[in-house]
Amino acid sequence: MSTQTSTLLSQIEMRDLVKRFHHQPVLNHLSLRINDGDLCVLVGDNGAGKTTLLRILAGLVRPNHGIVTIGGADPISDPQVRRFIGYVGHQPMFYQDLTALENLVHYARLYQVEAVQHTVIQAIQSVGLTPYQDQPVRTLSRGMQQRLSLARAALHQPSILLLDEPYTGLDQDAAAFLDDTLQGLHTPGRTILLAAHRPQRLLTIASHVAWLKDGVIHRHLPVDRLGEDPELGRYLQEVG
Amino acid sequence: MSTQTSTLLSQIEMRDLVKRFHHQPVLNHLSLRINDGDLCVLVGDNGAGKTTLLRILAGLVRPNHGIVTIGGADPISDPQVRRFIGYVGHQPMFYQDLTALENLVHYARLYQVEAVQHTVIQAIQSVGLTPYQDQPVRTLSRGMQQRLSLARAALHQPSILLLDEPYTGLDQDAAAFLDDTLQGLHTPGRTILLAAHRPQRLLTIASHVAWLKDGVIHRHLPVDRLGEDPELGRYLQEVG
Amino acid sequence: MNVAKKPSLLVILDILTVLFMSAVLVLTWFFTPVEAVMGPVQKVFYFHISAAWGGMLSFILGAIAGAGYLRSRRLGWDSLSLASIEVGLVFALIAILSGMIWARPIWNTWWVWDPRLTTTAIMALIYLAYFILRGGLSTPEARARLGAVYAILAVLTVPLTFFSIRLFRTIHPVVIATGGGQGSAFNMTPRMLTALFASLLAFTILLADLVWHRFRLAQLQNPLSEEEN
Amino acid sequence: MKPSVSYLAAIWTILRKDIQVEWRGRQGVPVMLVFALTIVFLFNFALQLSPDLQAGLAAGLLWVSLAFASTLGLNRGISLERENNALDGLLLAPMDRSAIFFGKALGNFCFTGLVGLVLLPVFSLFYPQNMLRLPLVLVMLLGLGAYTSLGTLLSALSIQARTRDVLLPVLLYPLALPILIAAVEASRGVLTGQSLGDVSSWIYLLLAGILLFNAGGLLFFETILEE
Amino acid sequence: MKPSVSYLAAIWTILRKDIQVEWRGRQGVPVMLVFALTIVFLFNFALQLSPDLQAGLAAGLLWVSLAFASTLGLNRGISLERENNALDGLLLAPMDRSAIFFGKALGNFCFTGLVGLVLLPVFSLFYPQNMLRLPLVLVMLLGLGAYTSLGTLLSALSIQARTRDVLLPVLLYPLALPILIAAVEASRGVLTGQSLGDVSSWIYLLLAGILLFNAGGLLFFETILEE
Ligand code: HEM
Ligand SMILES: Nc1ncnc2c1ncn2[C@@H]1O[C@H](COP(=O)(O)OP(=O)(O)OP(=O)(O)O)[C@@H](O)[C@H]1O
Numbered sequence A, B: 001m002s003t004q005t006s007t008l009l010s011q012i013e014m015r016d017l018v019k020r021f022h023h024q025p026v027l028n029h030l031s032l033r034i035n036d037g038d039l040c041v042l043v044g045d046n047g048a049g050k051t052t053l054l055r056i057l058a059g060l061v062r063p064n065h066g067i068v069t070i071g072g073a074d075p076i077s078d079p080q081v082r083r084f085i086g087y088v089g090h091q092p093m094f095y096q097d098l099t100a101l102e103n104l105v106h107y108a109r110l111y112q113v114e115a116v117q118h119t120v121i122q123a124i125q126s127v128g129l130t131p132y133q134d135q136p137v138r139t140l141s142r143g144m145q146q147r148l149s150l151a152r153a154a155l156h157q158p159s160i161l162l163l164d165e166p167y168t169g170l171d172q173d174a175a176a177f178l179d180d181t182l183q184g185l186h187t188p189g190r191t192i193l194l195a196a197h198r199p200q201r202l203l204t205i206a207s208h209v210a211w212l213k214d215g216v217i218h219r220h221l222p223v224d225r226l227g228e229d230p231e232l233g234r235y236l237q238e239v240g
Numbered sequence C: 001m002n003v004a005k006k007p008s009l010l011v012i013l014d015i016l017t018v019l020f021m022s023a024v025l026v027l028t029w030f031f032t033p034v035e036a037v038m039g040p041v042q043k044v045f046y047f048h049i050s051a052a053w054g055g056m057l058s059f060i061l062g063a064i065a066g067a068g069y070l071r072s073r074r075l076g077w078d079s080l081s082l083a084s085i086e087v088g089l090v091f092a093l094i095a096i097l098s099g100m101i102w103a104r105p106i107w108n109t110w111w112v113w114d115p116r117l118t119t120t121a122i123m124a125l126i127y128l129a130y131f132i133l134r135g136g137l138s139t140p141e142a143r144a145r146l147g148a149v150y151a152i153l154a155v156l157t158v159p160l161t162f163f164s165i166r167l168f169r170t171i172h173p174v175v176i177a178t179g180g181g182q183g184s185a186f187n188m189t190p191r192m193l194t195a196l197f198a199s200l201l202a203f204t205i206l207l208a209d210l211v212w213h214r215f216r217l218a219q220l221q222n223p224l225s226e227e228e229n
Numbered sequence D, E: 001m002k003p004s005v006s007y008l009a010a011i012w013t014i015l016r017k018d019i020q021v022e023w024r025g026r027q028g029v030p031v032m033l034v035f036a037l038t039i040v041f042l043f044n045f046a047l048q049l050s051p052d053l054q055a056g057l058a059a060g061l062l063w064v065s066l067a068f069a070s071t072l073g074l075n076r077g078i079s080l081e082r083e084n085n086a087l088d089g090l091l092l093a094p095m096d097r098s099a100i101f102f103g104k105a106l107g108n109f110c111f112t113g114l115v116g117l118v119l120l121p122v123f124s125l126f127y128p129q130n131m132l133r134l135p136l137v138l139v140m141l142l143g144l145g146a147y148t149s150l151g152t153l154l155s156a157l158s159i160q161a162r163t164r165d166v167l168l169p170v171l172l173y174p175l176a177l178p179i180l181i182a183a184v185e186a187s188r189g190v191l192t193g194q195s196l197g198d199v200s201s202w203i204y205l206l207l208a209g210i211l212l213f214n215a216g217g218l219l220f221f222e223t224i225l226e227e
């Protein structure tokens, strides 16, 4: 798989995206380009459209207008592009009656991961769920399900990670694990787009901040140049 | 309503609580007493049992063993005790096809709040959802639904607030509103029990911290005496 | 109570069951006359009625035990309810199967769409659904609680099954008829009656024995049921 | 358990909310209607019911289609509460939880009753019988009352099972059979010109059903819903 | 859209997962079975089918009960994907989304087929006909194949509507009517001793249904599922 993960496949480009619900535009001619190796934190108020944006990128929602390219390819016409995307949404996306292990095995198979069993057991261990791996997902607490979601999204070693408030419900162990993972994944050949409401803890590892407001990307700056923009600086200050 | 909210009705006592799922105890002879006027932050790892504990207090789950009293009354045998409880859980508990307004009106009626329309419009305004009040809840973003949940839980001016990770999904405005509300509600005659993974922002307004570990309350200390307990101090440090 | 050790009363009951059941076998084979019209097949009669009787009795017991659980919240009652209904279902199935075996030669078919037969089959389906319901629940408490409520609702159909022959025109004979059994398909000789009552008694003892055994098994599978006091 | 004012107010609040949801979507009742009609046509084809037979069958078909269509309504009524744990919201409310039973049962009764009232004139068109007669309407409402009470009770049972999406019909149909039979027999009697007095034993059975199942709701609903 | 190895692997993965869930709960198939039997008994009462008629009715009843029971299976199959957005997980996977259709349709076919195979001997007991014959088994599997393909397609449609819990039967039964009629007629023919050749026109209709609905799945499933 690593050979396929070309640099190209970790570049995200959105041009002129429009997404309306009932004629009301949520994304309004939004354009954004995230380069290979970026770890971009997406901030914005409740209802700004972060989730909508991430779901469009993941291929779960079709925009009304505009183009998305992932590494130059169109994820809608070429399903193989989805192989390079890992997505964590607001919902855990598991079969409640299957165990944690079985769920991950199922996803591993869908992505045709090699050495399924080994990979999955490793992934479960990394998020500290080994003692619970044979419990039905239904019986896991919210934080445990969130951990499992993280394990799932990274299972096939995607070059693009789309994370929608991934810290939700995580305790300190899991949050620290996520910090480490993000730091580890933040390498050339990988792109991470992460929506968060309290990005402060991320500013040390992130490379960019994008601010979604009024349906467009209001600001998109490298972290080391945040000082140049008092408005964004103030916003991040408030957010805490 | 305010006349009914006696001091007694804001005292929570749990004695010897046991809750098992499939023979595995999650709460294992847990006892805890939260006095009138306390704002107690409940911390604990993923799967520690915070949600289970709060749901038992809210009367949604029946413990296998042990006693819960709310202001001296048994909430199981006396449904009227539930009038004094406001609960925010992991799930939003709304009818997806009804609007935000209609949902709150329904809850207000269930609690026989006086001046329903006025109270509800006020509540929606306080969480900043007035522009969205006539949208079906289905179309609200996660953060907006969380805001609405907060409005719902406070609608009938409960003397006991049980909040399960209430900051989840809130943007800075909403989080600040919640801070303010908690501070405002933290008065004699009111008790707040709040589960949180990153309690740091709360330590300035909270009065107590309770640490749930291994099925029992491992520590229960006033905030101003946190320094005396290095173990809890370290835990809170890590949690951040 | 130490669940692991077999109570001596149960041992006695085991022995009684074996004795009575063999006695009934002997009675039916050698004591009762061969019925004139139907021939030896008629001997299914004793098992057929006794099984139907045992099934209904057991379902009623299941509902009572269910009510016991709801009152006391002790899983022991649930084990009893489960045991009764499981054994009752087996008895009901025996009644249906023996009825079918009987029906084959005399009605020349395995089955007729007659209210008595149909309500009996539906009773069996109702109690099959009981196990489907339990199978879908994940904690012992939920199984006990909802199983009890369902068992109480379901038992309402038992008298209906019993009285269905009176409510409808049916080809299935009425035995315990008020008018001295004019609806009866055959006239019972005193010997037949003796054997019938012996068989009813034997099946009742068998029922008690089986329920007890099944109850103990359920208790053993449920280590908490005794601790919860 | 005492029917205090607030108890009745809670029932009315729950019923009102169900009507509101129905009104918003305007989907439950039309869906049930279309479904009931579909069933009638399906049976006419699949079972090749001959025309002369159909006259006698009308009562049976009416009830089979009503029973199936009502299950849709019952399912919708309970899945409404399940989605996003809306049921928890009701459980939190300060009233005896049997009020939830009566609220939901009343809602189910109203919607299926409406479906039945529309079906009667439609059946009168399709079958050589005028079915829009007061005694038949009465029998129908009694039958639906018993059926929806039992259905509400069982839908609350099934909601907690893992197979909740499919459990209700399996629990409901066998248990409801006595009710359905009584309803069919009473309807048939009324249609063949008998008076309500002539079919009184069936009517009593329906009344007993209403009584029993509502008593069941009053007594057991709290128990059923507790987790 | 090309049936590459990975495409087939995806279908198999989805099917396998459905079998696993079924095996874990062991609920779908038993529920369908009990439900099918309940319907048979219900109809005998409600419609008071006379004994001589019943022989000719067996085929019709078999299909009506199979059709109703299958709907439960279809509902369960899709609500499994809806809970906690598990469907999103499938949509994210790197394959043409028609694979989801084939995986789900195969699963539905397997489960309802199993139900049918158990029903045949049971029907043989209840009706004066031996129904466990190879030609009937064949007709049954063909009919179920067409029915479940259409059902899978429609269940994906219904999932996006607000009334998703109740929409499927309303969409499915009218559209499936030709399939059901063909299946009933073919079964009736086979049961009355005709050879498969004699009922070939019905069989062709079933085959055409299978072909059409699967082509529909192949072509439209991606479109149906996109949001
Ligand atoms: C609640 C269930 C049932 C009860 C209590 C019951 C009871 C009885 C009784 C008391 C008789 C003897 C009648 C007499 O000799 O006057 C009888 C006869 C018979 N039963 Fe049942 N039965 C039940 C269900 C069934 C079923 C499900 C079948 C199924 C095939 C069946 C088939 C028969 C047959 C074939 C006879 C003999 C009829 C005759 O003598 O003409 N019964 N049953
Ligand atoms: N219905 C259930 N069946 C079986 N086990 C359960 C069930 N609900 C919860 N548990 C178990 O109980 C434990 C506590 O769960 P709970 O949801 O209370 O944790 P929590 O402290 O809220 O965790 P989190 O911080 O992740 O929300 C977990 O180990 C979980 O697996």
Ligand SMILES: Nc1ncnc2c1ncn2[C@@H]1O[C@H](COP(=O)(O)OP(=O)(O)OP(=O)(O)O)[C@@H](O)[C@H]1O
Pocket (backbone or CB within 6 Å): A021, A022, A026, A044, A045, A046, A047, A048, A049, A050, A051, A052, A053, B138, B139, B140, B141, B142, B143, B144, B169, B171
């Ligand atoms: N299915 C839908 N129908 C109608 N409107 C919708 C739908 N989904 C989202 N919206 C609207 O789109 C806007 C953006 O929603 P989105 O979920 O993307 O916000 P968000 O930035 O993720 O917010 P949050 O921080 O609360 O998660 C909101 O105003 C919401 O009301």
Ligand SMILES: [Mg+2]
Pocket (backbone or CB within 6 Å): A050, A051, A052, A090, A164, B141, B142, B143
């Ligand atoms: Mg969002």
Ligand SMILES: [Mg+2]
Pocket (backbone or CB within 6 Å): A141, A142, A143, B050, B051, B052, B090, B164
């Ligand atoms: Mg929790």
